[in-house]
Amino acid sequence: MEKNFWLTSEPIEINDVISKVVRPEAGAINTFIGTVREFTKDKRTLYLEYQAYVPMAEKKLQEIAEEIEVKWKDTKTAIAHRTGRLEISEVAVAIAVSTPHRKDAFEASRYAIERIKEIVPIWKKEHWEDGALWIGDQKETKSYKEQLPTKEE
Amino acid sequence: MVDVLLFAELQEKAGSEKLSIEADGVTVKELKKQLLSTYDLDNINHAMIAVNEEYANEATVLAKGDVVAFIPPVSGG
Numbered sequence: 001m002e003k004n005f006w007l008t009s010e011p012i013e014i015n016d017v018i019s020k021v022v023r024p025e026a027g028a029i030n031t032f033i034g035t036v037r038e039f040t041k042d043k044r045t046l047y048l049e050y051q052a053y054v055p056m057a058e059k060k061l062q063e064i065a066e067e068i069e070v071k072w073k074d075t076k077t078a079i080a081h082r083t084g085r086l087e088i089s090e091v092a093v094a095i096a097v098s099t100p101h102r103k104d105a106f107e108a109s110r111y112a113i114e115r116i117k118e119i120v121p122i123w124k125k126e127h128w129e130d131g132a133l134w135i136g137d138q139k140e141t142k143s144y145k146e147q148l149p150t151k152e153e
Numbered sequence: 154m155v156d157v158l159l160f161a162e163l164q165e166k167a168g169s170e171k172l173s174i175e176a177d178g179v180t181v182k183e184l185k186k187q188l189l190s191t192y193d194l195d196n197i198n199h200a201m202i203a204v205n206e207e208y209a210n211e212a213t214v215l216a217k218g219d220v221v222a223f224i225p226p227v228s229g230g
Contacts, residue, residue: 034230050229051160053222056206057229081229093230113230121203121222122229123161134161136199136226 004078005061007054007122012080017094020078026098030105032113034093036086046127048086053121057081060120064112068097071111072104079112081122092124155215157188158222163200167192181221182211200225 004020014033021029036048065077081093095112099105116122125134157172164170176184181202188194200223202209215221 051164052229053158053160053203053206053224056203056222059206116230117227119208119227120229121160121224121227123225124228125161134165134225135228136161 004076005058005065005080007052007057007081007083009082009084012082012091012094014091014094017078017080018096021076021096021098023076023098025074025100026076027100028102028105029096029098030102030109032093032095032109033091034113036088036090036092038088044129045088046129047088048092049125049127050081050083050086050092051123051125052081052083054083057121061116064115064119067115068108068111072099072108075099075104075108077108077112079116081116081120083122154217155184155219155221157184158220159194160222161225163194163197163223163225166194166196176215176221177217179215180211181209181213181215184215184221185211196225197223 014031018029018031036045038045061079068075068077076098078096082091086092093116095109097105097108097112099108123134125132154173155176157174159167159170174184174187176187185197188197202211203222203224204213205220
């Protein structure tokens with residue numbers, strides 16, 4: 001079965017993600033690749049650790065693709081996200097969206113990464129020289145207080 | 154019994170990723186109270202809730218075999 005949304009503990013091959021959305025109807029494929037950054041302000045990251053609620057995360061990635069289809073029409077989306085330990089510059093997430101015209105592909109891939117940060121159960125633990133911490137609530141969404149994710153805008 | 158899944162800092166605090174708890178017929182809110190009486194999980198109140206892999210609220214009544222996940226603020230991407 002073709003799987004377009006997946007979590008993996010192995011390095012992500014970007015072409016595996018892109019090839020899922022190649023099709024004759026497409027005139028544009030936009031990719032977003034999230035990588036591990038070494039410095040955040042003055043703080044140096046040694047490595048990251050990602051944990052996921054895998055079955056739910058894969059479902060939520062698929063839901064994001066469904067949201068994209070409602071918003072832009074005639075889209076095809078594929079998303080892969082890493083789990084486990086990642087070194088600096090490794091690929092944490094790869095998103096590919098194909099659409100007939102470029103504008104939609106740009107917008108939809110941007111939308112996908114923003115939604116990942118809101119609704120997909122994946123967590124990042126930063127390991128610094130002087131300690132480690134699970135990072136949360138990067139978007140500081142109000143709705144966490146209600147213990148429900150942000151609704152689609 | 155219901156299965157309770159914990160992630161990230163909640164998992165570290167509880168020292169376990171999965172707990173089996175007698176909570177058939179009770180709400181998630183009551184389950185939380187029960188967990189808080191046994192484990193040092195203050196941040197559970199900042200976590201989202203999923204029942205059987207779908208987001209749910211505290212008022213959800215649990216049934217035998219349900220899987221409840223406490224989802225701390227996510228940080229993927």
